[in-house]
Amino acid sequence: MINSTSWLLLRQGLPFRGHDESDNSMNQGNFLELLHYITEQNEEYRLVALENAPGHDKLIAPIDEARDGSNKEQMANILCYVNKRGCVVECLLSIMHVTDTISLSLKMGIETLFSKYNLSISRLRGQDYDGASNMRGQFNGLKALKLKDNEYAFYVHYFAHQLQLALVVAAKEDTNIERLFLKVSCVINIVGWSPRRRDLLNEKQVLKVKKGIESGELSIGQGLNQDISLKRPRETRWGSNYGTLLSLINLFSSVIEVLEDLTENSDNRIEASDLVDYTTSFDFAFNLHMMKNILGITFELAQALQRKDQNIINVMSLVHLLKRRLLLIRNNGWDNLLDEVSYFCIAYNINVPNM
Structure with missing residues (x-):
């Protein structure tokens, strides 16, 4: 049930998190709202997944970095491009396993992903990560490594962040x-x-x-x-x-x-x-x-x-x-x-x- 809910949101390119996921919120976000709707339709799901399951087994806690059950690091890759109609499109390209989170490993992961989908690094015109040093480091961060390969892959740190x-x-x-x-x-x-x-x-x-x-x-x-x-x-x-x-x-x-x-x-x-x-x-x-x-x-x-x-x-x-x-x-x-x-x-x- 959890996997089906996640897969649907991923397939449709919809966000998981809500602005207010507290118990009193009128809208807890796509994931929790969809999960509650499914459990309301099935009494067994509700009892097993939400009410009787231990807190750490409900699988509804918010996350900001992705690790699977075996604690393997994963990297989410989101592609932003302009389509033929001139509209800006954002889509989740993949969630892939990386050996660690050092900048070189992340760079190799991105290059592997680009090669898989026949995408060219030379046509990349922007890169955007969080503010961690392994991402935006001036000399050895992922940003710097990508700029060495493509000087036009301008880095923009998310302003709201x-x-x-x-x-x-x-x-x-x-x-x-x-x-x-x-x-x-x-x-x-x-x-x-x-x-x-x-x-x-x-x-x-x-x-x-x-x-x-x-x-x-x-x-x-x-x-x-x-x-x-x-x-x-x-x-x-x-x-x-x-x-x-x-x-x-x-x-x-x-x-x-x-x-x-x-x-x-x-x-x-x-x-x-x-x-x-x-x-x-x-x-x-x-x-x-x-x-x-x-x-x-x-x-x-x-x-x-x-x-x-x-x-x-x-x-x-x-x-x-x-x-x-x-x-x-x-x-x-x-x-x-x-x-x-x-x-x-x-x-x-x-x-x-x-x-």
Whole structure:
């Protein structure tokens, strides 16, 4: 069943992963959605494959590098070309075994693949990999080796991936920001530990929305007050942290109430108590809103970088615009940020230190 689902997606050239694969997601991506549909049609599949199988045997965990069951390295090869109609086409050419991931082995693998399909290295006009040194190394990376064979095989590092790497490095330079995302992940894990806790969070939020509407604090209209859930960030998709912080801010009071309930009668009461202390502090509120604003700007750029009709000239102008907006925050945005944080603290009874 797993193999059939994978084969169908590969055959059709469809992506496996979804932007939000959490249990509460409305769309978990092609692979999981198709798998759930198949299991709904067959009770035996559902019991064997999803419900009674051990966690490590369900074969539904996300992957970013491919190894088979015997831990053999595999390399995915995607071909991008312009067809006779002038349309850009991307297709998965193969997933092939390589002896190791050093640049020379990867180069030999690509050459073998090109030879198999009668493709010419000399006609290659671009190469694109991730940022690992064995890929983009200036002297011995796969990029450099291919350029020696064909000087027109220009290398382009995926811009959205570069942006993510820059954000990750910058965040880890500050222990306060690193602690923020660590604690946010802990909050999501403990509150979303079980369906019962997620239901409890939803119930508390529904009551708050109902009271807000009755008191006139919330407006009624199409698209307003929709059900929201805590979004789980993806380690390889740093932009997803923006959605995580937004959802935490929107559900903040309900999340705190759930954590406070857990401090009284749960196996996680010590961890829950520590999280309540941290998330009701001014430092947390300040870092939360600061990173929300910064990631909001970078998220817009990340979305623009992933557009299929994007061009390099427009990309560079967007990068310059991002730098100007961040510089504006650094030079003139602190007063606005402090006002935003102070309002948040007052709303949720968080002590604000004298500035």
